[in-house]
Amino acid sequence: MTKKTANLVLVGAGRMGSHHAQNIAFTLNNAHLFGIFDQYLPGAKALGEKLGCDFITDKIEDIANHPEVDGVVIAAPARFHASISKYFLEHGKAVFCEKPAGLTLAEIEETSAAADTAKRPYQIGFNRRWDRAFVSAKEKIQQGVIGTPQQLRSLTRDPGPWGGDPFNIPTWTIFYETLIHDFDTLLWLNDNAKVVEVRALADALVRPDAKSHGHLDVATVTLRFDNGAIAIAEANFCAMYGYDVRAEVLGSLGMVQMGDVRKPNMTSYNKDGAQDDTWRVDSDIFVDAYAAQIRAFANAILTGQQTGPNGRDAHRALAISLACIESVTTGNAITTNI
Ligand SMILES: NC(=O)c1ccc[n+]([C@@H]2O[C@H](COP(=O)([O-])OP(=O)(O)OC[C@H]3O[C@@H](n4cnc5c(N)ncnc54)[C@H](O)[C@@H]3O)[C@@H](O)[C@H]2O)c1
Incomplete structure (x- = not known):
C-alpha cells in the first residue's frame, strides 16, 4: 500500500524549529512528527511534551540510523546546516533545511552532490x-x-x-x-x-x-x-x-x-x-507559507517529485x-x- 504520511524528525528545537514541529504535528496530513533531535536535550524534551512526541534524542546517529525516519527538518543555527544536511543525506534521509543551506559555496555543492547520490529530496526553506x-x-x-x-x-x-x-x-x-x-x-x-x-x-x-x-x-x-x-x-x-x-x-x-x-x-x-x-x-x-513548504517536502518524500527550492537555488542565493x-x-x- 502506498505510504500516506512521511515520518519527519525535527533537528533544532528553537524558535523556528518549534513552529515547523507544530505544523508537522497538528497542521499537515501528509507528515508525522516522528521525533525531535537537539543537542540541548531539555529543550527537545520540553517541545516533545508539548506536542506529544516521545522519540527525543541528543544523539544524531539515533535519527540517521533509524529505519522508520523518512526525512529531517533542520532548524539548527546556520553554521551547522551544511554538515548536518550532508550527514543525513549520506544516511539516505530526505532533508529540508532552513536557509542558508550553508555558509560557503563549496559546502552547498558537497551537500547537493550528496542529495544527487542518495536520490533523496533536498529542499531549502525559502518560504516566500x-x-x-x-x-x-x-x-x-x-x-x-x-x-x-x-x-x-x-x-x-x-x-x-x-x-x-x-x-x-x-x-x-x-x-x-x-x-x-x-x-x-x-x-x-x-x-x-x-x-x-x-x-x-x-x-x-x-x-x-x-x-x-x-x-x-x-x-x-x-x-x-x-x-x-x-x-x-x-x-x-x-x-x-x-x-x-x-x-x-x-x-x-x-x-x-x-x-x-x-x-x-x-x-x-x-x-x-x-x-x-x-x-x-x-x-x-507566513503561517500558510511555512506549512505549505513542509507539506511540499513531505509530498516530495512520498512521491519522489521535488517541487521546492533545491541546492542549486541555495547556491545562487548564497553566491x-x-x-x-x-x-x-x-x-x-x-x-x-x-
Ligand atoms: N525562514 C524563515 O523565515 C526563518 C525565520 C527564523 C529563523 N530561520 C532560520 O532557522 C534557523 C534557526 O533559527 P532559530 O531562530 O529557530 O534559532 P534558535 O537559536 O531559536 O534555535 C536553534 C536550535 O538549534 C539547536 N542546536 C544548536 N546546535 C545544534 C546542532 N548542532 N544540532 C542540533 N540542534 C542544534 C539549539 O539548541 C536550538 O534549540 C536559522 O538558520 C534561521 O536563519 C528562518
Missing part, C-alpha cells in the same frame, strides 16, 4: 516561494501579464524594537540570513536570467554603538541581470511599525506587487482617522550574499555570473 501573494505574482509574470521585467525590488524589515545582541551576531548575518530570502525571491521572480553585477552598501544605523565590532543592520543591494532587468534588495533589522516583507516587479506592460505590512480585513476608524494593525511576527505573516560581502569590503561593484 510558498506565500499566496508571491505565488500569484509569479504566475502573472509567467503568463506575460506585466510584459518583460525591467525593475524588481524585494525588502525585508524586521519588526522593532530590535532585541538582538549586536555583539553576538556574526558580522555578515544581514546578507547570509536576512537578505538571502530577498535574493532568492528576485532570482525566482526573474526566472532564467543571470545576475551579472552586484553592488552593496551596509551600515549599523540601528545599533551604531556596535559598528566598530563589525555589526551591520541595514543594507541596500543592487543587482543587474543579463536580461537587462535591474533589482534592488534592502533589509533593516528594526522597522518600528511592524514586520514588513514586500516585493515588486515592474515590466513593460504592468506591475505586480506582493506583500503588505498591514494585517488584512480590518481597519479601525475614529476621530483621528484610520488605523491598520501590522504584522509583528514571521510565523504570523549573491558572498558578492555583497565582497562589495561592502572593497567598495566596488562585483562582476558575477550567478
Whole structure:
C-alpha cells in the first residue's frame, strides 16, 4: 500500500524549529512528527511534551540510523546546516533545511552532490516561494501579464524594537540570513536570467554603538541581470511599525506587487482617522507559507517529485550574499555570473 504520511524528525528545537514541529504535528496530513533531535536535550524534551512526541534524542546517529525516519527538518543555527544536511543525506534521509543551506559555496555543492547520490529530496526553506501573494505574482509574470521585467525590488524589515545582541551576531548575518530570502525571491521572480553585477552598501544605523565590532543592520543591494532587468534588495533589522516583507516587479506592460505590512480585513476608524494593525511576527505573516513548504517536502518524500527550492537555488542565493560581502569590503561593484 502506498505510504500516506512521511515520518519527519525535527533537528533544532528553537524558535523556528518549534513552529515547523507544530505544523508537522497538528497542521499537515501528509507528515508525522516522528521525533525531535537537539543537542540541548531539555529543550527537545520540553517541545516533545508539548506536542506529544516521545522519540527525543541528543544523539544524531539515533535519527540517521533509524529505519522508520523518512526525512529531517533542520532548524539548527546556520553554521551547522551544511554538515548536518550532508550527514543525513549520506544516511539516505530526505532533508529540508532552513536557509542558508550553508555558509560557503563549496559546502552547498558537497551537500547537493550528496542529495544527487542518495536520490533523496533536498529542499531549502525559502518560504516566500510558498506565500499566496508571491505565488500569484509569479504566475502573472509567467503568463506575460506585466510584459518583460525591467525593475524588481524585494525588502525585508524586521519588526522593532530590535532585541538582538549586536555583539553576538556574526558580522555578515544581514546578507547570509536576512537578505538571502530577498535574493532568492528576485532570482525566482526573474526566472532564467543571470545576475551579472552586484553592488552593496551596509551600515549599523540601528545599533551604531556596535559598528566598530563589525555589526551591520541595514543594507541596500543592487543587482543587474543579463536580461537587462535591474533589482534592488534592502533589509533593516528594526522597522518600528511592524514586520514588513514586500516585493515588486515592474515590466513593460504592468506591475505586480506582493506583500503588505498591514494585517488584512480590518481597519479601525475614529476621530483621528484610520488605523491598520501590522504584522509583528514571521510565523504570523507566513503561517500558510511555512506549512505549505513542509507539506511540499513531505509530498516530495512520498512521491519522489521535488517541487521546492533545491541546492542549486541555495547556491545562487548564497553566491549573491558572498558578492555583497565582497562589495561592502572593497567598495566596488562585483562582476558575477550567478
Ligand atoms: N525562514 C524563515 O523565515 C526563518 C525565520 C527564523 C529563523 N530561520 C532560520 O532557522 C534557523 C534557526 O533559527 P532559530 O531562530 O529557530 O534559532 P534558535 O537559536 O531559536 O534555535 C536553534 C536550535 O538549534 C539547536 N542546536 C544548536 N546546535 C545544534 C546542532 N548542532 N544540532 C542540533 N540542534 C542544534 C539549539 O539548541 C536550538 O534549540 C536559522 O538558520 C534561521 O536563519 C528562518
